[in-house]
Amino acid sequence: MTPRTTVCTTEQGAVRGRLSVAADGCVASFLGVPYAAPPFGPRRFLAPGPPEPWRGVRDATAYGPTAPHAPYAPPFDTLIPENEIPGEDCLNLNIWTPAPEPGAGLPVMVWLHGGAFSNGSGSASAYDGSAFARGGVVCVTLNYRLGSDGFLHLPGVPDNRGLLDQVAALRWIRANIASFGGDPDRVTVFGESAGAMSIGVLLATGLARGLFRRAILQSGACHHYLRPSSAALITARLAEKLGIEPTVESFAEVPLADLLPAQAELRAEVSARPDPALWGEAVLNLMPFEPVTAGLSLPGPDCGVDLLIGSNREEYRLFLAPTGLLDAIPDSRLRATTAAYGLNPDEALPVYGTTRPAATPGELLSAVATDWFYRIPALRLAESVPGSHLYEFAWRSPQFAGHLGACHALELPFVFNRLHDPSYAPMLGTRPPQALADAMHTAWLSFVKTGNPGWPTYGTITRTTMVFTEAPTLESDPRSQERLLWEGVR
Structure with a gap:
């Protein structure tokens, strides 16, 4: 039997999703839809740029690439849901909707995955949004940059690039979600662990003000971040491990095949030698990659x-x-x-x-x-x-x-x-x-x-x-x- 499909329109072009019909309702899924330009080449370590438009109808029936990351160390690699899909067009999102048409005006949920800012993706089957769609909402999951590409403190480029990716996704959703049956004024962002901590930073800084109306924070809030002095220690140690200078240009030349294992080794070092002289504040939560800021105040x-x-x-x-x-x-x-x-x-x-x-x-x-x-x-x-x-x-x-x-x-x-x-x-x-x-x-x-x-x-x-x-x-x-x-x- 030929799979049923449906088409929705975005500002960049049309996308074809898969339509699943069951006794408890109809759900359309649109997977791997880009919300920003691939963050590689001349865009490496920069704020996210707008996605390129396309001609014709883009296939959106399979998950797109995930942000590069090293696997979890055993035994967590078998306990925590995760997947890896190679490719540079990793700033993409996935949409599940019960009403893939303009004017439905359904509330929207946007999921930010966890993973200590170094692991995870929004493209794991564990985060399939079909059940939420069957409950009458549009559910969106997304990928954002992780590890050094997303959160390493580097001179001359913006900090918190992974957070900027999240904001770019929320802006894309505000501009396009009505085509998928969603109401851009009824967005709830929800996340777990690093995803919830991201929401905490967005709330405290106002980076995403006006882009969501409600938020659900699961196992994370506003207390996890690194001050620039601690973040600089992390950068220096990672550069030392790689045998490079702690500059954007040097990190950009390191192949991912070398960079990702070094990041994983760095996390293990922090846990094995929790010395504040080496890692600063990271010794308390053992996360060398996290939002960088001079301080955070509770949103009020x-x-x-x-x-x-x-x-x-x-x-x-x-x-x-x-x-x-x-x-x-x-x-x-x-x-x-x-x-x-x-x-x-x-x-x-x-x-x-x-x-x-x-x-x-x-x-x-x-x-x-x-x-x-x-x-x-x-x-x-x-x-x-x-x-x-x-x-x-x-x-x-x-x-x-x-x-x-x-x-x-x-x-x-x-x-x-x-x-x-x-x-x-x-x-x-x-x-x-x-x-x-x-x-x-x-x-x-x-x-x-x-x-x-x-x-x-x-x-x-x-x-x-x-x-x-x-x-x-x-x-x-x-x-x-x-x-x-x-x-x-x-």
Whole structure:
């Protein structure tokens, strides 16, 4: 049978997508549509340029190239969904819509993937937007530059090129999404980990002001960035590894086959030798590539964006359980890391131990690091923007003998309602609860359509939080004593 197709028009030319018809509705997908010029050759390390127009009808039935990146190191390469498609035209996006025609006026969701600003893509099957489209919205995923091309601090060229790519994509969406049935004035940007941290920077800096109306930040907020002095240390060390000068011209001459492995080795070095003299602020979050700025202020009540913000209860277990470190962390490292985060170990660790009386040093470290990385930044953002909604994902994976817990990235298959995507199986196990996916997916759709996910807003009196477990429930100020430890610290 000949596949059904449909055509929509953009400012650059017409695109032909695939039309899928099922009992629960019709979804059209348009894949690999360029939103900016290929960032190579004379455009390398520059702000994104406009995409070139084309003649005729461009095929958009297969994913386009992904931004160059090295693979995750084991065991994360089998746990975190990712794919790689070679090619220079990597600044592209993917659209799923139930109404591929002008005038439908549907709300729009724009996904920013995670990956520590060094990995990931918007073109993995894990982020297929069909379920959102069947729910009555236009879903868009995109690729942006990663690693040194996207975030390395280099003299003479703009910082944060990966963020500028995201802004360019949002501008393209504003100009073109009506042709795919979307309403450019009803855009929600949502992201996880580095994607959510990107949204935090966009909110705090105003770089994308007016380009989205709502935002969902999953496991990331406004606290992760490098000041220029720390970013310069990263640049110098990467140049030293490659045997080049720390200049744009020198980096541009390095083949990707040499540059990408060097980036991966650099990330491993930061983790193995977390010395502030070598890496500056990167020793705290172990991410050598991230947004570069002199500082960030929380956006405040006048940001003009509705927010849904949250984190997973045991985020940091992802980085400890699969490697065996969860049971190998000594008490000395627990105390040193707690102090590096700004807490007094003698005061803080007994508080964390109260609700975890049998916890190992590794399990306590996971709890402290989860708060420093994810939960406290989420709370601070919610506190700064009245009317925000807050959630916590608490369903525990059975994988790794149950030690993986409610870890980082575990909420993704529930949000996208893709529990049976094979790429999620190593993290989910064999019997993830579909009812929980239905609840989360429905809440995200409700927020996108109405600004209300289905529970009261967060305030500093009640601190109402939706806790997503097999039986989602509202809680008031979860783990309040642990939260109070961070007042004035984080």
